[in-house]
Amino acid sequence: MQIEVKFAGFGGQGILSAGKFLAEAGLHEGKEVVWIPSYGPEMRGGTAYCTVVVSDHAIGSPVINNPAHLIAMNRPSLEKFAPTVKPKGIIIVNCSLIPITSNRTDVTEVLVPCNQVAIELGNPKGANMVALGAYAACSKVVALDVLEAIVRHEFEKKPAFIDENIAALRRGAEIAVEKVESLR
Amino acid sequence: MRAGAIHYFAYPITPQTEVAEYLARRMPEVGGVFLQAESEVAASNMIFGAASAGVRVFTTSSSPGISLMSEAMSYIAAAELPAVFVNIVRNGPGLGGILPSQGDYFQATRGGGHGDYRLLVLAPSSVQETVEHVMLAFDLADKYRNPVMVLGDGLIGQMMEPVDFSSVPTPHPPDKSSWATTGCKSRKPYLIKTLFLDPQQSEEHNRKLAAKYDEMRKHEVRFEKYNIDNDCKVVIVAFGTAARVCKTAVDELKRNGLRVGLFRPISLFPFPYEPLHEISETGTVHALLVVEMNTGQMIDDVRLAVADRKPIAFYGRQGGMVPSPEEVLGEIHQLI
Amino acid sequence: MASNLIFQCPDSMTDAITHYCPGCTHGIIHRLVAETLDELGLRERTVGVAPVGCSVLAYNYFNCDFLEAAHGRAPAFATGLKRARPDLIVFTYQGDGDLASIGTAEIIHAANRGEKFTTIFVNNAIYGMTGGQMAPTTLPGQVTTTSPFGRDVQTCGYPIRVRELLSALRTPAYIARVAVHTPRHVIEAKKAVRKAFQYQVQGRCFSLVEVLSTCPTNWGMTPIESTQWVQDNMVPYFPLGELKVPEEE
Ligand SMILES: Cc1ncc(C[n+]2csc(CCOP(=O)(O)OP(=O)(O)O)c2C)c(N)n1
Ligand code: SF4
Numbered sequence: 219m220q221i222e223v224k225f226a227g228f229g230g231q232g233i234l235s236a237g238k239f240l241a242e243a244g245l246h247e248g249k250e251v252v253w254i255p256s257y258g259p260e261m262r263g264g265t266a267y268c269t270v271v272v273s274d275h276a277i278g279s280p281v282i283n284n285p286a287h288l289i290a291m292n293r294p295s296l297e298k299f300a301p302t303v304k305p306k307g308i309i310i311v312n313c314s315l316i317p318i319t320s321n322r323t324d325v326t327e328v329l330v331p332c333n334q335v336a337i338e339l340g341n342p343k344g345a346n347m348v349a350l351g352a353y354a355a356c357s358k359v360v361a362l363d364v365l366e367a368i369v370r371h372e373f374e375k376k377p378a379f380i381d382e383n384i385a386a387l388r389r390g391a392e393i394a395v396e397k398v399e400s401l402r
Numbered sequence: 403m404r405a406g407a408i409h410y411f412a413y414p415i416t417p418q419t420e421v422a423e424y425l426a427r428r429m430p431e432v433g434g435v436f437l438q439a440e441s442e443v444a445a446s447n448m449i450f451g452a453a454s455a456g457v458r459v460f461t462t463s464s465s466p467g468i469s470l471m472s473e474a475m476s477y478i479a480a481a482e483l484p485a486v487f488v489n490i491v492r493n494g495p496g497l498g499g500i501l502p503s504q505g506d507y508f509q510a511t512r513g514g515g516h517g518d519y520r521l522l523v524l525a526p527s528s529v530q531e532t533v534e535h536v537m538l539a540f541d542l543a544d545k546y547r548n549p550v551m552v553l554g555d556g557l558i559g560q561m562m563e564p565v566d567f568s569s570v571p572t573p574h575p576p577d578k579s580s581w582a583t584t585g586c587k588s589r590k591p592y593l594i595k596t597l598f599l600d601p602q603q604s605e606e607h608n609r610k611l612a613a614k615y616d617e618m619r620k621h622e623v624r625f626e627k628y629n630i631d632n633d634c635k636v637v638i639v640a641f642g643t644a645a646r647v648c649k650t651a652v653d654e655l656k657r658n659g660l661r662v663g664l665f666r667p668i669s670l671f672p673f674p675y676e677p678l679h680e681i682s683e684t685g686t687v688h689a690l691l692v693v694e695m696n697t698g699q700m701i702d703d704v705r706l707a708v709a710d711r712k713p714i715a716f717y718g719r720q721g722g723m724v725p726s727p728e729e730v731l732g733e734i735h736q737l738i
Numbered sequence: 739m740a741s742n743l744i745f746q747c748p749d750s751m752t753d754a755i756t757h758y759c760p761g762c763t764h765g766i767i768h769r770l771v772a773e774t775l776d777e778l779g780l781r782e783r784t785v786g787v788a789p790v791g792c793s794v795l796a797y798n799y800f801n802c803d804f805l806e807a808a809h810g811r812a813p814a815f816a817t818g819l820k821r822a823r824p825d826l827i828v829f830t831y832q833g834d835g836d837l838a839s840i841g842t843a844e845i846i847h848a849a850n851r852g853e854k855f856t857t858i859f860v861n862n863a864i865y866g867m868t869g870g871q872m873a874p875t876t877l878p879g880q881v882t883t884t885s886p887f888g889r890d891v892q893t894c895g896y897p898i899r900v901r902e903l904l905s906a907l908r909t910p911a912y913i914a915r916v917a918v919h920t921p922r923h924v925i926e927a928k929k930a931v932r933k934a935f936q937y938q939v940q941g942r943c944f945s946l947v948e949v950l951s952t953c954p955t956n957w958g959m960t961p962i963e964s965t966q967w968v969q970d971n972m973v974p975y976f977p978l979g980e981l982k983v984p985e986e987e
Contacts, residue, residue, distance in 0.1 A: 238562070241562065245564050250564070251563065251564060252561055252562070252563050253561060253562040253563075254557065254560065254561040254562075255560055255561070257416070257417060257500065257556075257560055277563075278646055278647070278649040278650030278653060278727070279646055279647040279649070279650040279651075279726070279727045280557060280561055280643070280646065281557075281647060281724045281725075281726055281727075283726050283728070413839075413840065414835075414865055414868045414869075414871040414884065415868065416867075416868055416869075419868050419869060419871065419883075422871070422884055423871070423883040423884055423886075426883070426884040426885065426886050427886045430887070436884075437893075438871065438872055438884050438894075440839045440840060440842060440874065441810065441839065441840035442840075466808070466809065496808075497790060497794070497806065497808070497809075
């Protein structure tokens, strides 16, 4: 089994670090992982995305044109990448910033108001974590408690961030579970 | 650093500046040297100087920077000093861009700098292998007293993968007291030089270097065979990131019952001519497909290996585009 | 009601939206050069030379002929161009990594030969494009990604004052340092840029204007904080003003 997921948004949304957490969680679960950033001359404000591949076997091509899953944090990312998602895939849409949907009927599309939830939790920078939690709950690519352990580890030196980020992960997961239930 | 190399001189350039940024922090912790030079010309000549002192020394850069380092590489090869250069290739020519490419194959394997010299060139295709190659590069540089290049690309330079250090053998820096210029206390002075005005001496020196390159050709050929067996119909030849993409294509073809194998040169100099020749001679092989992230450079070496006895097709992407497994499959289907 | 046009894009600039980060003063400096070209009527015989750095894309914003040099080599490019066509107005636009690190030899020799072109030298005390590494003009103690513990003058030396260094050359030249972090400074800067081009038009000498600039992104500051940082930290180390003016004939 191999799952490819693309995290996309604009620079400063914590796209690359959310992807990194996922990759580390995969690694922690004994899977093969690759994390590939987009990189370009725009220091800020440009689009940023990363691809994470989590697999049971050695990963061949790290170049993924058609990911299984997509987490779109802003509108240009959804417009650009939603058509590339494999059929039966998952798309997480940050509906706080994206007023549209992908118009695809062959994927599971879950709308999560990431920014709004993050603001409600008093952690406006935690929208990426809300999205990550939602994604983990929908896809089950990695277990939520493993992600939490990774967050604890990553923020070891800044303990103030641990609880708020874990809260964001959990809230994201809850919302996603509710939405997926309601889709059934 | 695990290779005992704690001297590093470099100049920032995307897509590998992270190495310098990491070492800026780490080197002081282990009592090593991190120095940001004013240019790649300077950085590479600092390498030259430090190598003369017998320490393990290295730099990392990317294509335009490597061009500027070519001068020093020529001198270091001529002076027979060990040094490691890592080139995280980006798309060129000129300023080009900062995305992955394999456009520096000729530059790496055919010299780059002036004069009749060779670099030993290793081409990893994963982060794990990059670590192993860097370790190996120091040993080979010391063994042959010659610059060694690790040739990656922007993708290998930027992606993250798990690395298992426990499987990487610990290198052993040899004793360099027979040539390192560290002060002539209780011995006769040593001289490290590259000027040979006397044609006889110069020819002798060239032949000595050539003999060394022959030794490398005998002992340092490295390659990987993937899914190559006796009934292969088509053999793909690719290195580095392109090879990795091709592996996915080969797996896919295998699932569909098509017999296609991958030959991956790991040492680009010395190039694995003979092993590739043997494979191409297998009766069932009716064509080869070379896949590169350039307009066709390694294909020259593949032609030398195959010696016109089998048709060779080429598929390349340029400008920072990485071929996809689907594209490679398309090419294969045309050949089968 | 008749309306008066009081502000518009200089002819020497294009309408393109720049890629510079919010609060970056590269854009202001571009405008000063463009206004000067307009005012002196030089646009159609000017060729700009872009460096490698954040301003590598300057050619998208200037509405005149442009070329892109290799990293640090712009003064050599400009020399070749100007020697081949002395009637052209040639300027290089270079960052501190480009001019004061990898291209030190080229700028010193161009200035020393008295090449009749103009250099706009943008000093933001850091490498912008590659993501915030130490520059030759990084201030003592300043933290960058390659001086994570702050610039140590014991191992990296003191920041190079390019204006002072080049002014020490005997060959006549116009060399000044300006800043653009307040409106008053922008007005002063404009005067210096204008003079620099005028000396070139007269065929008098090499001219260089060093402009203290901001890099909020890599300094890790807001735009407002970064203008304050220029005032508090850069101006004291890099004093403003003309240092070298060709003698009156
Ligand atoms: C030979 C070579 N080495 C390194 C680079 C990478 N590089 C691009 S821009 C740059 C420095 C930019 O800094 P600066 O000149 O201060 O301009 P800024 O971006 O701050 O405006 C470097 C090192 C390159 N393009 N070519
Ligand atoms: S990185 Fe710095 S110099 Fe470059 S555009 Fe942004 S603020 Fe300006």
